Amino acid sequence: MPIYDFHCHLSPQEIADDRRFDNLGQIWLEGDHYKWRALRSAGVDESLITGKETSDYEKYMAWANTVPKTLGNPLYHWTHLELRRPFGITGTLFGPDTAESIWTQCNEKLATPAFSARGIMQQMNVRMVGTTDDPIDSLEYHRQIAADDSIDIEVAPSWRPDKVFKIELDGFVDYLGKLEAAADVSITRFDDLRQALTRRLDHFAACGCRASDHGIETLRFAPVPDDAQLDAILGIRLAGETLSELEIAQFTTAVLVWLGRQYAAR
Incomplete structure (x- = not known):
């Protein structure tokens, strides 16, 4: 299928x-934040998760020691499904006792063009x-x-615009600077933000984008104020000052409602 x-x-x-991946540790652990979270929950030192000072094999063995503790979590099943397809490893539970053999078998396959x-x-x-x-x-x-x-x-x-509407995050002002550069628009007012996002939406659409994806941990809602109030909220944040919960909710709602209308129009 x-x-x-x-x-x-x-x-x-x-x-x-x-x-082409050098080894199983690289393809499995280099960018999987779900596995990283499990490793952290198991008390594994960060050097064995994202650290540059440890080898792929050391990180792999940290994962091998962690997997048996994930029994009952989807990660346990996913790990064994990933070994089954495409590596063809069945009938073996992954853990510290089987890690060396599995490492060797998978690395042999990763060395072939079929495993790029x-x-x-x-x-x-x-x-x-x-x-x-x-x-x-x-x-x-x-x-x-x-x-x-x-x-x-x-x-x-x-389109994943989380950093646009999460005005309360520490990196928001720096992010707006990057958005200004990408869209070639100076952002000091809310309408400037709309203009910048419109340009980027046009660019995404031209490159085949037909879907959006929002990571919303807490859905804050407040009636959308007028542009003058939104300009004031943005100005407070650009000045490095702290916003109230109401102001955060007003800004977040305004961005999400505007984005929703843009998606519907496209």
């Missing part, structure tokens, strides 16, 4: 470059994926993939 995955965290650059980034996707009959992309992303690799006739997998960007 073909796979059409409208939401994934695959790297468009790795697909464009048809990345695109090779694995082709084995799994992937026809289309939607990646997760920030409004400031250039989408250069999506364009590269679309222009390459040898790639028969559709890779479409998905």
